[in-house]
Amino acid sequence: DIVMTQNTLSSPVTLGQPASISCKSSQSLVHSDGNTYLSWLQQRPGQPPRLLIYKISNRFSGVPDRFSGSGAGTDFTLKISRVEAEDVGVYYCMQATQFPQAGYTFGQGTKLEIK
């Protein structure tokens, strides 16, 4: 099974400052079709997950351009250029490359707090 591991943010982030969240997979997420099915989702308190980024770096419709994704193979990063109050929540990476053998698997989540 693929294991997705995310970092923990060491402290609350100051409003207007950048934040970076990393995600590492135990196996390459490059699919045989050449795509890498790595997404980033945001879950605000009391809300369902919301898609932010898909296939490493494609921003979903309506997502502010302060969110960006990068990476390749087994190492991926979500960056928020200037954190805003509404960005509070938990961020998950999710892989879909190994479906159906391994289902869709998520990182354990990274909590973003604002100070």
Added chain:
Amino acid sequence: EVQLVESGGALVQPGGSLRLSCAASGFGFSNYWMHWFRQAPGKGPVWVSRISDAGSDTYYADSVKGRFTISRDNAGNTLYLQMNSLRVEDTAMYYCARTLTRGVVDFWGQGTMVTVSS
């Protein structure tokens, strides 16, 4: 506007059954693969099951295989999850979600809570 509205969650005893529904609107439901995910309190999401647009292909997580059945009614724009032999560890918020394209899950419903407890 894409809308997914789950219902059917309840408190049920271990070994019991429940059927969840997900009413879809605002998009061509019959053209999309659909999923069920679940999220236990304080934990991350977990994929449960996926069904093809026509309903002919289904996939399940090992933890629910043989106990849960995903199905859909394209005429009624509704997704279902039949859950049998429920266990305490099935306690979670259950979400239906849409597949935009291969490997991309773009919209999630608000969820329905299932609690398995004696």
